[in-house]
Amino acid sequence: xxxxxxxxxxxxxxxxxxxxxxxxxxxxxxxxxxxxxxxxxxxxxxxxxxxxxxxxxxxxxxxxxxxxxxxxxxxxxxxxxxxxxxxxxxxxxxxxxxxxxxxxxxxxxxxxxxxxxxxxxxxxxxxxxxxxxxxxxxxxxxxxxxxxxxxxxxxxxxxxxxxxxxxxxxxxxxxxxxxxxxxxxxxxxxxxxxxxxxxxxxxxxxxxxxxxxxxxxxxxxxxxxxxxxxxxxxxxxxxxxxxxxxxxxxxxxxxxxxxxxxxxxxxxxxxxxxxxxxxxxxxxxxxxxxxxxxxxxxxxxxxxxxxxxxxxxxxxxxxxxxxxxxxxxxxxxxxxxxxxxxxxxxxxxxxxxxxxxxxxxxxxxxxxxxxxxxxxxxxxxxxxxxxxxxxxxxxxxxxxxxxxxxxxxxxxxxxxxxxxxxxxxxxxxxxxxxxxxxxxxxxxxxxxxxxxxxxxxxxxxxxxxxxxxxxxxxxxxxxxxxxxxxxxxxxxxxxxxxxxxxxxxxxxxxxxxxxxxxxxxxxxxxxxxxxxxxxxxxxxxxxxxxxxxxxxxxxxxxxxxxxxxxxxxxxxxxxxxxxxxxxxxxxxxxxxxxxxxxxxxxxxxxxxxxxxxxxxxxxxxxxxxxxxxxxxxxxxxxxxxxxxxxxxxxx
DNA sequence: GTAGGGTTAG
Numbered sequence: 001x002x003x004x005x006x007x008x009x010x011x012x013x014x015x016x017x018x019x020x021x022x023x024x025x026x027x028x029x030x031x032x033x034x035x036x037x038x039x040x041x042x043x044x045x046x047x048x049x050x051x052x053x054x055x056x057x058x059x060x061x062x063x064x065x066x067x068x069x070x071x072x073x074x075x076x077x078x079x080x081x082x083x084x085x086x087x088x089x090x091x092x093x094x095x096x097x098x099x100x101x102x103x104x105x106x107x108x109x110x111x112x113x114x115x116x117x118x119x120x121x122x123x124x125x126x127x128x129x130x131x132x133x134x135x136x137x138x139x140x141x142x143x144x145x146x147x148x149x150x151x152x153x154x155x156x157x158x159x160x161x162x163x164x165x166x167x168x169x170x171x172x173x174x175x176x177x178x179x180x181x182x183x184x185x186x187x188x189x190x191x192x193x194x195x196x197x198x199x200x201x202x203x204x205x206x207x208x209x210x211x212x213x214x215x216x217x218x219x220x221x222x223x224x225x226x227x228x229x230x231x232x233x234x235x236x237x238x239x240x241x242x243x244x245x246x247x248x249x250x251x252x253x254x255x256x257x258x259x260x261x262x263x264x265x266x267x268x269x270x271x272x273x274x275x276x277x278x279x280x281x282x283x284x285x286x287x288x289x290x291x292x293x294x295x296x297x298x299x300x301x302x303x304x305x306x307x308x309x310x311x312x313x314x315x316x317x318x319x320x321x322x323x324x325x326x327x328x329x330x331x332x333x334x335x336x337x338x339x340x341x342x343x344x345x346x347x348x349x350x351x352x353x354x355x356x357x358x359x360x361x362x363x364x365x366x367x368x369x370x371x372x373x374x375x376x377x378x379x380x381x382x383x384x385x386x387x388x389x390x391x392x393x394x395x396x397x398x399x400x401x402x403x404x405x406x407x408x409x410x411x412x413x414x415x416x417x418x419x420x421x422x423x424x425x426x427x428x429x430x431x432x433x434x435x436x437x438x439x440x441x442x443x444x445x446x447x448x449x450x451x452x453x454x455x456x457x458x459x460x461x462x463x464x465x466x467x468x469x470x471x472x473x474x475x476x477x478x479x480x481x482x483x484x485x486x487x488x489x490x491x492x493x494x495x496x497x498x499x500x501x502x503x504x505x506x507x508x509x510x511x512x513x514x515x516x517x518x519x520x521x522x523x524x525x526x527x528x529x530x531x532x533x534x535x536x537x538x539x540x541x542x543x544x545x546x547x548x549x550x551x552x553x554x555x556x557x558x559x560x561x562x563x564x565x566x567x568x569x570x571x572x573x574x575x576x577x578x579x580x581x582x583x584x585x586x587x588x589x590x591x592x593x594x595x596x597x598x599x600x601x602x603x604x605x606x607x608x609x610x611x612x613x614x615x616x617x618x619x620x621x622x623x624x625x626x627x628x629x630x631x632x633x634x635x636x637x638x639x640x641x642x643x644x645x646x647x648x649x650x651x
Numbered sequence: 652g653t654a655g656g657g658t659t660a661g
Contacts, residue, residue, distance in 0.1 A: 073655040080656075111656040142657040174658045181659065212659045243660040277661045309661060 014050045021054040029054050075103050076112045083116040091116045111139050118147025138172055146178040149185070157182035158191060171198075173207035180213040184220040192217040212240050219248030239272050247278040253600060255282035256515070256524055259291065273308055280313040284320040287598040287625065290520040292317040312340050319348035322596055322623045322630060339373050346379040352630045353640050355387025362396075374406055381415035385422050386629065386640075393419040414443045421451025426460060442472040449478065453485040461485045476507045480573045512575020514599040518588045525584065527575030538583035549613050574604035578624055582611065586618060594621040602626050612636050 013036055020029035036047070075098060082091040095113055103109045110133050117126035130136070130144055141164040148157035161179040164171070171179075176199055183192040196214055199205040211234045218227035231237070231245045242265040249258035262279045265271060271279065276299060283292035296314055299305045305314075311334040318327035331337070331345055342365045349358040362380055365372065377400045384393030397416055400406045408416075413436055420429040429448055433440050445464045452461030465482045472478070479502050486494040502508075512527035525532065532538065578597050585595040603611075603626040615622045616636030624631045632639035 071655095076655040106656095108656040113656090115657065137656095139657045144657090146657060172657090177659050178657080209659050214659095216660070238659095240660045245660090247660065272660095274661050281661075313661085 010047055013047055017050040017054045021050075072103060072106055072109060075106075075109050079109070079112040079116050083112075083119050086120060088116075088120040088122060091120070105134065107133070107135060107137055107140065111137075111143050114140060114143045115147065118144065118151060121151050123147070123151075123153070136169075138169055138175060141169055142172075142175045142178055145175060145182070149178055149182040154182035154185040158186065158188065171204075173204045173210050176204055177207075177209045177213040180210070180217045184213070184217040187221055189217075189221040189223070192221060208234055208236065208238055208241060212238075212244050215241065215244040215248055219244070219251060222252060224248050224252040224254065237269075239269055239275060242269060242271075243275045243278055246275065246282065250278060250282045250285065253285070253510070255285040255288075256522060258282040259286075259288065259522075273304060273310060276304070277309045277313045280310075280317050284313075284317040285598070286515040286522050286524075287321050287517055287596055288515075288522045289317075289321040289323065289517055289596070291522070292321065306334065306336070311336075312338075312344060315341060315344045319344055320598075320625070322625060322632070324348060337370070339370055339376065342370055343373070343375045343379055346376060346383070350379045350383035350386065351625075351628075352632070353383070353386035355383040355389040355392065358383035359389075359392060372400075372404055372406075374409060374412070377406065378411055378415055381412065381419055385415065385419040388423055390419055390423045390425070410438065410441045410444060413438075413440065414447045417444055417447040418451065421448055422454060424455055426451060426455060426457055430460070440467070442468045442475065442478065446478055446481065449481050449485065453481055453488060456485070456489045458485060458489050458491065473505065474507070476502070476509050479507065480509060484573070509573055510600060512573075512577040512599065512601050514577040514581035514597050516581040516585045516595065516597045518585055523581070523584060525577045525580040527577040527580075529577075529580070532580070532584070534584060534587065537587055538580055541583045541586055542579055545610070545614055545617070548617055549610065552613070573601060574607060575601055576604070576607055577601075578603060578607055579610065582614060582622060586614075586620075591618070592620060594623065596623045596625075598625045600627065602628055603631060608638065612638055 013032065016032050017029065019025070020032060036051070075094070079091060079094055082088075082094060091113075098104050098109055098113070110129055114126045114129050117123070117129065126144065126147060130140060133140060141160065145157045145160050145164075148154065148160060157179060161171070161175070161182075164175075176195055180192060180195055183189075183195065192214075195217075196205075199210050199214075204210050211230050214230045215227045218224065218230065227245060227248045231241060234241050242261065246258045246261050246265075249255065249261065259279065259282050262271070262275070262282070265275070276295060280292060280295055282288070283295065292314075296305075296317075299307075299310055299314075304310055311330065315327055315330045315334070318324070318330055327345060327348060331341060334341060342361070346358055346361055346365075349361065358380060362372070362376070365376075377396060380396050381393050384390070384396065393416070397408070397412070400412070401408065413433075417429045417432060420426075420432060426448075429451060433444060433448065436444070445467045449461050449464040449468065452458070452464060461482065465478065468478045479498055483495050483498045486492075486498065514525045515522050516525070517523075578599050581597045581599075582595055585597070589595070603624055607624075608631065611622055611624060611631070611633050613636065614620075615633035619635075622633040624633070629640060
């Protein structure tokens with residue numbers, strides 16, 4: 001840069017600073033700064049802000065602060081800049097300056113300080129400031145509420161909101177949005193509904209942000225139809241409205257509908273990264289490989305292929321669709337792999353019951369200098385459990401605590417109970433639970449109950465169930481497990497008793513549903529649904545296969561449609577919908593083409609047998625991904641160890 | 652004349 005020969009106007013400095021800032025020209029920028037500080041003793045606010053903005057972009061906050069004689073507005077900018085960069089130390093420095101320069105009575109300055117402290121998780125400081133503030137406004141309250149909400153303390157957020165209401169402060173749309181978000185994460189439907197009513201009364205409902213968070217709240221409280229209703233009422237839906245409803249449907253197991261909304265959205269709006277991640281997640285849940293690949297092509301074309309969560313979402317898509325080949329291509333193409341990338345691919349092998357490969361991968365991950373996190377170990381425990389690698393699993397449990405200093409949480413304990421129990425070490429599993437340093441939750445007992453089902457240990461299973469229902473009598477999954485334990489053990493009277501209990505408590509099991517992709521689009525099959533136009537043909541194919549199985553000397557699986565006496569076998573909650581999906585795929589695809597099915601429940605033993613047989617006689621590879629694992633059928637053999645490790649043990 | 656604080660979706 002040339003020396004300036006003429007007196008330079010402020011405007012010129014500002015332009016120069018902007019050029020340096022945008023070109024990240026640190027040295028030149030610093031030279032301009034030193035020239036400015038030599039040529040003038042007084043900085044105008046505009047010049048100060050330009051300098052500040054440049055230094056902030058360079059990450060040099062100290063210079064940023066020293067370069068100016070800040071006023072109130074500049075102070076708030078500096079504070080929010082330090083929050084943006086997560087630099088609490090600097091923020092504290094500014095705080096000190098605020099006190100010295102007597103800015104401390106300004107509400108806005110204090111609000112930004114509260115925000116800064118709570119966003120770095122320093123609630124002690126934020127609360128202290130908040131309490132000491134002579135005059136608080138709605139922004140101060142909202143800063144506290146959203147601070148709690150975003151940093152994992154949603155209950156404190158709701159509490160603070162109640163306090164605010166008590167003190168007679170009127171909330172605005174941002175307050176409502178923040179507290180609704182907290183209700184969403186807590187599943188506080190009652191409070192959420194009250195806020196909805198309040199929004200109607202105060203007309204705050206007119207703000208799209210309020211409706212958007214209502215969509216989130218209702219979705220997370222499992223009332224996705226209510227969310228749809230709110231969505232329809234938004235006159236000008238923005239990207240967040242669409243993304244909220246797409247992910248709302250996704251988390252309520254309505255991914256196919258979610259994709260429908262995604263398509264519709266694209267007619268009028270451009271999806272952003274968050275939308276794309278939600279859409280990819282929906283694709284992954286229903287095995288929509290072709291559509292997912294289209295999105296992949298689209299993100300590559302628009303240069304977003306390696307932005308933020310996109311690479312890992314794509315990886316997850318391929319793993320869940322059972323395409324480990326694509327998954328590896330994606331994994332290797334992604335240069336900035338993080339621990340999640342490794343976790344996704346590890347989970348893939350865990351779901352396939354490939355403990356050996358998972359443990360090799362774990363070693364590779366360590367060798368490449370990636371630090372495992374708690375999810376890594378959950379994946380590892382699952383892999384070990386499904387492969388019967390008990391000793392290895394227990395060893396990882398020690399390694400996790402001792403080498404990686406990760407304190408086991410309830411999920412880890414549940415995994416270990418599963419590891420021991422599945423392998424038949426039920427007594428050890430019980431002792432393990434007794435020695436836990438915290439109160440076992442329903443999931444821990446659920447792992448034991450599942451093991452009891454596998455090993456037909458009715459009495460111990462009943463004990464586990466009793467512990468579960470004392471804490472959680474709402475989750476249907478545990479009733480299903482208990483029913484299956486009884487039915488596997490031939491205790492029909494008990495099965496009927498549990499089912500009656502479920503009815504009395506108004507609990508229903510999701511209907512069985514299977515998805516299959518044929519010629520690029522996904523078709524859904526509900527168990528027992530005969531409304532599909534090709535039902536007759538599908539049934540004919542399945543009956544034909546039944547015949548062939550009979551001739552081949554197989555035990556004939558019962559036909560789900562003719563299934564009248566329900567509580568008579570281990571598969572009462574399977575629904576057999578995968579049979580319909582497979583039948584449909586066989587009719588509509590060319591011979592030899594692999595069939596990939598995804599289902600929302602566990603696959604029962606009968607279906608497992610039947611699919612094994614089908615894969616043999618029609619000479620097709622058939623993949624069924626159920627809620628627990630992948631079953632890859634080929635030549636009459638399943639990848640889960642023919643009948644699955646746990647199935648063999650239970651015989 | 653303009654500017655600063657709290658803002659929803661993964």
